[in-house]
Amino acid sequence: MIRVTELHKSFGDIKILKGVSTTFERGKTNLVIGQSGSGKTVFLKCLLGLFDYDSGSIDYDNQRFTDLTDDEKRNLRSKIGMVFQGSALFDSMTIEENVMFPLRMFTNQSESEMRDRANIVLKRVNLDNAQNKMPSEASGGMQKRVAIARAIVNNPKYLFCDEPNSGLDPKTAIVIDNLIQEITREYNIVTVIN
Amino acid sequence: MNYLQNIGTYFLMIAEMFRKPTKRSVMMKLILKEIDDLVIGSLGIVAFISFFVGGVITIQTALNITNPLIPKYLVGFATRQSIILEFAPTFISIIMAGKVGSFITSSIGTMRVTEQIDALEVMGVNSINYLVFPKTVAMMLYPFVISIAMFLGIIGGMAACVYGGFSTLEDYIRGVQLDFIPFHMLYAFIKTLIFAFILATIPSFYGYYMKGGALEVGKASTIAFVWTSVVIILLNYILTQMLLS
Numbered sequence: 241m242i243r244v245t246e247l248h249k250s251f252g253d254i255k256i257l258k259g260v261s262t263t264f265e266r267g268k269t270n271l272v273i274g275q276s277g278s279g280k281t282v283f284l285k286c287l288l289g290l291f292d293y294d295s296g297s298i299d300y301d302n303q304r305f306t307d308l309t310d311d312e313k314r315n316l317r318s319k320i321g322m323v324f325q326g327s328a329l330f331d332s333m334t335i336e337e338n339v340m341f342p343l344r345m346f347t348n349q350s351e352s353e354m355r356d357r358a359n360i361v362l363k364r365v366n367l368d369n370a371q372n373k374m375p376s377e378a379s380g381g382m383q384k385r386v387a388i389a390r391a392i393v394n395n396p397k398y399l400f401c402d403e404p405n406s407g408l409d410p411k412t413a414i415v416i417d418n419l420i421q422e423i424t425r426e427y428n429i430v431t432v433i434n
Numbered sequence: 435m436n437y438l439q440n441i442g443t444y445f446l447m448i449a450e451m452f453r454k455p456t457k458r459s460v461m462m463k464l465i466l467k468e469i470d471d472l473v474i475g476s477l478g479i480v481a482f483i484s485f486f487v488g489g490v491i492t493i494q495t496a497l498n499i500t501n502p503l504i505p506k507y508l509v510g511f512a513t514r515q516s517i518i519l520e521f522a523p524t525f526i527s528i529i530m531a532g533k534v535g536s537f538i539t540s541s542i543g544t545m546r547v548t549e550q551i552d553a554l555e556v557m558g559v560n561s562i563n564y565l566v567f568p569k570t571v572a573m574m575l576y577p578f579v580i581s582i583a584m585f586l587g588i589i590g591g592m593a594a595c596v597y598g599g600f601s602t603l604e605d606y607i608r609g610v611q612l613d614f615i616p617f618h619m620l621y622a623f624i625k626t627l628i629f630a631f632i633l634a635t636i637p638s639f640y641g642y643y644m645k646g647g648a649l650e651v652g653k654a655s656t657i658a659f660v661w662t663s664v665v666i667i668l669l670n671y672i673l674t675q676m677l678l679s
Contacts, residue, residue: 288556311454318558328549342557344460400556 241265242287242398242430247296249279249286256282257293264432269424272434280434281325284402287432288322289313300398318346321391321429323401327383329375335386336362336371342394361389365419381412385419392423399424401433444639451567451635454560461568468572472534472634476579479533480526484517484583487525488590491516496600506601510591510609515618517587523622524670526583527629530576531662535637538569539658542641543651551642566638576630577623584622621677628673629666636662 242264249257256279264270274280285291287298289305298305300316308316329338339358343349349357362368365385375383384404391399401420405413424431455461495512542565545551554561588610595606640658644650 285552290552290555314454314558314560316558317556320556320558322553322556324549324553326549328553330550330553331548345457345557345559 241301242432243297243299244287245297245299247283247286247298248294249282249291250294257286259296261296264430266430267425269421269431269433272432274434281402284400284432284434288320288400289317318342318394319397321394321396321399323384323387323391323399323404325402325406327375327380327387329383329386329390331375333375334371335367335373335375335378335382338375338386339389339393342390346394358389358393361393362386364392364423365389380407381409381416384408384412384416388416388419388423392427395427397429399427399429399431401431403434440639443643444635447562447566447639447642448635450560450562451570452563454563455567456560456564464564464568465571468568469575471537472569472572473575473579476530476533477582479529480579480583481586483529484522484526484586485590485593487521488513488517488587489594491521491587492591492594492600492606493598496595496598505605507605507609507612509595509601510606511612512609513591513595514588514610514614517591518584518618518622521587522580522583523625523629524666526580527626527633527666528663530579530633531637531659531666534573534633535659535662536655538634538637539641539644539655540651542566542638543644543654546642546644547647547651562642565642566635569638570631570634573630573634574627576633577626580622580626621673624677625670625673628669632662632665632669636665 244260244262244264247257247260248255260283272280272283282291286293303316305313305316329335330341333341336355336358339362340354343354343357347354359368359371362371365388367382367385367389370378370382370386375386378386388401388404399420404416404420408416420431420433423429456464492509492513495516496509499506499508542551545565551561551565554564592603592606592610595601596603601609637655637658640654640661641651644654646653
């Protein structure tokens with residue numbers, strides 16, 4: 241569970257978040273809805289610690305984020321999966337290498353074990369024939385699915401999706417929506433989408 | 435004030451580079467890749483420039499020695515001193531600030547713009563260690579590049595001297611061997627190692643902390659080149675004062 245209490249964030253004189261309080265529960269797809277420019281991405285980046293907030297608190301399963309040391313924050317982040325608005329795939333790596341990346345960084349699995357796990361999650365997002373493509377060779381929808389596969393490959397406890405449907409046609413958008421809902425139930429994780 | 439803030443942030447980045455290291459097996463691959471990109475990939479241009487600039491130094495030295503009392507072998511001596519003390523360590527570094535520096539700034543800057551650095555951070559990776567440390571380690575092989583620049587500069591000078599008819603091969607070699615002080619090589623390599631650190635870290639700083647889009651990546655590359663060159667020139671003066679005077 242993620243609990244947010246009285247979160248405030250401003251850039252200079254412009255107040256973006258004015259006392260946001262909410263709770264995101266495990267096994268549910270939690271939606272953050274708002275107009276364009278209302279601060280959804282800022283809120284998400286505050287939750288991830290990519291932006292420092294002015295006041296308030298964020299608790300990850302009763303662990304207060306601001307009380308953690310930098311190393312503890314990094315350990316917590318290794319349990320977080322994130323799907324960025326622009327997918328943020330590593331463009332010098334193949335799709336398979338992108339998905340294997342979190343395993344390579346945080347596990348001691350052998351190359352074949354990592355490859356097997358990457359192929360399982362790529363199959364889960366219906367991309368089992370695109371392993372050797374570069375991200376630039378994949379369509380927007382494929383890139384989003386690769387980003388989801390990379391986010392879930394290391395069995396995260398929390399999944400964040402920043403506008404996972406932006407720039408996609410309605411059919412692909414529904415596929416991505418359904419996929420995120422299925423994954424949330426399947427992995428029993430806290431999913432936050434804006 | 436902005437300059438002071440940048441200097442402070444730069445040193446914080448250097449400190450962060452050594453914290454929470456990336457897994458050894460991953461880091462080794464990154465270092466090898468950076469050696470290929472930054473060091474091996476620079477050999478061609480460094481060899482080309484060194485050979486021909488060595489030749490130009492020799493021709494200009496020979497043309498300016500008009501006094502018949504000055505022996506011809508001094509052409510080789512002057513070429514060697516110019517190349518070992520200044521041309522190879524300092525001016526090749528300025529050229530590398532353009533080639534390697536802009537590559538580093540634009541590659542890290544593009545990662546920043548496309549949120550790839552955010553993706554690393556969200557995964558719990560120390561992105562500064564992951565991106566900057568392998569480049570810094572790879573650049574520690576930079577003295578190898580400078581050794582080649584020294585050798586080819588002197589060879590280029592020899593070719594220009596002999597084929598241009600300015601002196602004989604024997605005179606040139608005699609000049610190159612004349613009054614050789616081994617400490618000058620040490621001085622050149624101390625400078626080179628410090629410049630290598632600057633060449634890896636200042637462009638990384640401008641790429642890592644850039645804000646904006648594609649246009650700003652280009653601007654950051656230009657600013658990184660300017661500041662890398664300025665710091666190299668200033669440090670060159672300070673190190674020469676400290677080590678040679």
